Amino acid sequence: MASLMLHPDRALPAEPTTRGLARRIYDETAQLPIVGMHGHVEAQILADDAPFGDPAALLVTPDHYVTRMLYSQGVEPYRLGVRAAGDPEVAPREIWRTFCSHWPLFRGTPSRYWLEHELVEVFGVSSVPSPETADELFDAITSVLESPYFRPRALLDRFGIELIATTDPATSQLEHHAKLAADGLGERVVPTFRPDALTHLNRPTWVADVAELGRVAGHDTGSYEGYLAALRQRREAFIAAGALATDHGHLSTDTTRLSVEQAAAIYRDALQGTASAEAGHAFAGHMLHVMAGMSAEDGLVMQLHPGVLRDHHTASFDAYGPDRGWDIPVPTEYTRSLRPLLESYGMTPGFRLILFTVDETTYSRELAPIAGVYPSVRLGAPWWFLDSPHAMRRFREAATETAGFYNTSGFVDDTRAFASIPARHDLSRRIDAGYLGTLVAEHRLSEQEAVETAIDLAYTLPKAAYARR
């Protein structure tokens, strides 16, 4: 039976001189603390510090990278624990067997890399997943999950996580962060202010959400003015809870500012349910501009994650809900769309904007030229479908020559899968070491400079990029 082994030189370039350089560079970063400034681990997990569930509930059902690959080859969602009304419930062991029997599908994917790393480094198992090994792996992982050393807070230490940010709706009362603070973890686990539900006024839940905002913030959100005051109140509450950043997921990057009158009129219409789709788009773009202005005032770093058409398959969304794997990128434009925002705040010392993309055509054409001149802008790490070995290399190759290294944010993991955090940071450090090693091998950089840069990318830059202004 084949045995899982993590080769010490995995994901480093094959050419021996370059590999030697890359290994030495990587070695200087391998043990650095983890700074995870944009994640989707739930604060409650860390607040409650309860044991994780079974292997399927931890590693299969919630991981849309994994489930979408299995759907794509005809596995029905319910067999992975993703259930619509009326779907049969499948036992965790059975879900795990289904996953293991499809292991070859992950060849060449980052999921394979992350999962191998987790199985070996986190769970201490060494069998390659397969129909034959599924039960053995299930039992071994289950027993690890029962150990007190595998509680969420214990893993913070074991993983070397110095700082981790959660993502929280603007209406969150941050009670889990309060508990974490009470337990002395308030500066280690910080919230991130995410107002998307409140700025997209055509969403079915919007009227309820702004009402909730009014209640939580203690401002009457019956008017646009009150809505802005309520948003400001929530930002202050997040800052008080340790927040360093906001996060914005928009379909487009439009940032055209409306007049106060126009915005107020659209807002009024939306409360009546009569705002058009165009008005909704205009308002969302306007609010990006407004949020940038608030960031310039209160110093929260602004993150923009655009260009994903969510819930592409409506029937599957209706059956299974959001974030299940049916989100598909679209072409994204930055130069013209961001211009209004950058005209206002691009040169403002107190403002910081971190740009992400799933459209890698924009790296050399738009994003690196923008980040290479505007002091307020940094390029985020390759995101989502691009958080993978070849795509990370392409990012460095396409962005560095115009933006350099120091206009990038360093690594940001963006994961829901807590156990995969070390694997993701490790892979990123290896890819950057490989890229830097290539520059050294081609005599474009000294080895000492490469090591300094690698440390900056892994640790210094993420801390600096997300330092509240």
Place this chain on the structure above:
Amino acid sequence: MASLMLHPDRALPAEPTTRGLARRIYDETAQLPIVGMHGHVEAQILADDAPFGDPAALLVTPDHYVTRMLYSQGVEPYRLGVRAAGDPEVAPREIWRTFCSHWPLFRGTPSRYWLEHELVEVFGVSSVPSPETADELFDAITSVLESPYFRPRALLDRFGIELIATTDPATSQLEHHAKLAADGLGERVVPTFRPDALTHLNRPTWVADVAELGRVAGHDTGSYEGYLAALRQRREAFIAAGALATDHGHLSTDTTRLSVEQAAAIYRDALQGTASAEAGHAFAGHMLHVMAGMSAEDGLVMQLHPGVLRDHHTASFDAYGPDRGWDIPVPTEYTRSLRPLLESYGMTPGFRLILFTVDETTYSRELAPIAGVYPSVRLGAPWWFLDSPHAMRRFREAATETAGFYNTSGFVDDTRAFASIPARHDLSRRIDAGYLGTLVAEHRLSEQEAVETAIDLAYTLPKAAYARR
């Protein structure tokens, strides 16, 4: 005089460890049978089994990869045998001399690779084409072409072609396939249903084509209803003749469904010659959706080849006709355009859609994310201008990390040049071996897995992707 030689390691990565791995992986696929599921070799060539013509008629005049490169450097089409009314006729030997004297233009192109392979492996010659060697090569190839071992059917065996698909208009009566079937080749040479002439109702020949459809299918195509019935009849006739797939060449990938009333009204207008260009585009998109529905019923695999603006230079089209080298790609969008079709059939077990592109920006942004979740979708091999060493590597690097290997179709050659089929499959196998070898060298895959995957890409996956559902 320089001698043509095919190095056994050609097109494999230079780095010695990776090359060693790639060579071992390639060796396991080199002798696999050829499955050519999308080609433009004429069925009549195989039905008649007549000798091929002279070297110019076989290798120069019909190959738009070759002729366009020569035009681009000022060679007039008639000198290559591509003639407009009134153009002088040039002797085959003279055409061949012109070709040979421009051999350096092909440096770095796949044509160079394919032609070298053909000259050495198929025709057994070893002189590098040049003004000095042109006549010697012409004579040597001519003598091979006269041999009975070089008849089309003999080459099926010699090339190891297990299965080859032709491309046939929906109105074809498939008489050549009938002859092939009578000769025992019916399951080896299969037709492909191509209805483009019938779904693009602004083409000048459309009225005549739907009338012909009516005659051939025995349905009155005077109404939209009869038109659909006639198309269904032709699909059944193609299936009876062994067809496994349909093929659709559209400028855009729009798949918006019209109501039956709207479609019928446009159809009526088109018969009168009064349908607008917009109506024509809308109808073409609608018919992609309708054809997907028919595929979901009858199991023909649906191929979509979008994004090429045909006949870019009108005067050259008027002079020389279509497919002469003046087709130029345009930016292509998939996420929004395909959504209507995928909403309807993307999760339908009986439906299979194979997507091609000449816009490689869509690999990581749209195509891999789509194929990585929808079970009905597979990504076709790099097509046309992208069927080349670097472009094939870029495809694997951009698509694999999100779609894996098993959501791709494996190699599909798409050639009109019969003698180039082995060269094209060989090059693809080498490039895939190189990519897989890199994964092994970077410890992301075991060598055994790489060999399995290479065999799947070369042989198993094309057969599976095109298996009628």
Place this chain on the structure above:
Amino acid sequence: MASLMLHPDRALPAEPTTRGLARRIYDETAQLPIVGMHGHVEAQILADDAPFGDPAALLVTPDHYVTRMLYSQGVEPYRLGVRAAGDPEVAPREIWRTFCSHWPLFRGTPSRYWLEHELVEVFGVSSVPSPETADELFDAITSVLESPYFRPRALLDRFGIELIATTDPATSQLEHHAKLAADGLGERVVPTFRPDALTHLNRPTWVADVAELGRVAGHDTGSYEGYLAALRQRREAFIAAGALATDHGHLSTDTTRLSVEQAAAIYRDALQGTASAEAGHAFAGHMLHVMAGMSAEDGLVMQLHPGVLRDHHTASFDAYGPDRGWDIPVPTEYTRSLRPLLESYGMTPGFRLILFTVDETTYSRELAPIAGVYPSVRLGAPWWFLDSPHAMRRFREAATETAGFYNTSGFVDDTRAFASIPARHDLSRRIDAGYLGTLVAEHRLSEQEAVETAIDLAYTLPKAAYARR
């Protein structure tokens, strides 16, 4: 203190076999004369042959690659000598210190490569820029700049510049070129005809510019007809002064021809200041078509540099003027936009169009297919943000397989920084040698062919591409 050294194998691939090949190929091109067919060195510099200024005035203040990188990290423009009204004046030595203290920002950028090359090869210094070395470097460079061997004309010889083109407004009276001609340099330093100010009729200076055109050309530009006659006169004057080419910087590549009546009407409106923005865009596109027609007549090679949104940050433009680093590319389309022009002149033997881009997605999708069939078209070298090691490799990898090498222009440097010319040509020759070496190492090209091709790319092709037709 670290010492600057130029490794002989810098920017060549690391893999030893490929590096050996690349070094041998590069060695055959390293000493070839420089042909710089598109530059922004001012003719006056060469006409006056005055000493260059101080290190900051030569290497920092005017180089937007350098200044934009420093702005992006918060350095205020005035600290680099880029001043708005009321900004304090900073001493050259202080500017130089600021630059040196930010040296790490340039890691991985072409600026780093070019500047190292200049420091060592042109100025003969060997200290790595840093706060500690800034003064020493400033003094050493200052003393070189005072030497008569560093006068502009002396550098023409020292740099091996056989031919250099300047860029000159269409209204230029070319007095500096007249002086150069009188001094025997008329065929070595040639002007380039740039009519952008005259074809973009919504620019604030347009009315004054066409009046000036009328004066200089001796044609009444009060009518469209007179405007065309005046443009023709200037083209003839440029040709008489040795010009080989025109240059066109447009936001889009639209080339739709208007009727004479439409064009004349827009022209009339523009003189009155009543032309709309749409009319201005239409006129600019029309004039590209008209200019192509003039080139087909008078043989000036036409260069098109599209796709850059100039002066993205209005406040910075107002403060510091154009070309200061706030120009950002936009997605650019060629297939449909250029079609009108190519329908008219794409197959015209006397016409030559050289296409540049800062949108590298167009290489494989549009530009290589266009250049690979139209005899009038050549692809320019990677431009601006893409004139860098990785981007130049991507250009060859994406364009060669469809367009070959011989439909590219060879290297074109496009620089304002006179002292960087040898560095830029050297880097290009290294990257091409690396690409060709890879083809040889993969047995896709013989070494002899690679050497021939490298010489052509470095020297033969630029001369041929820009030979007046």
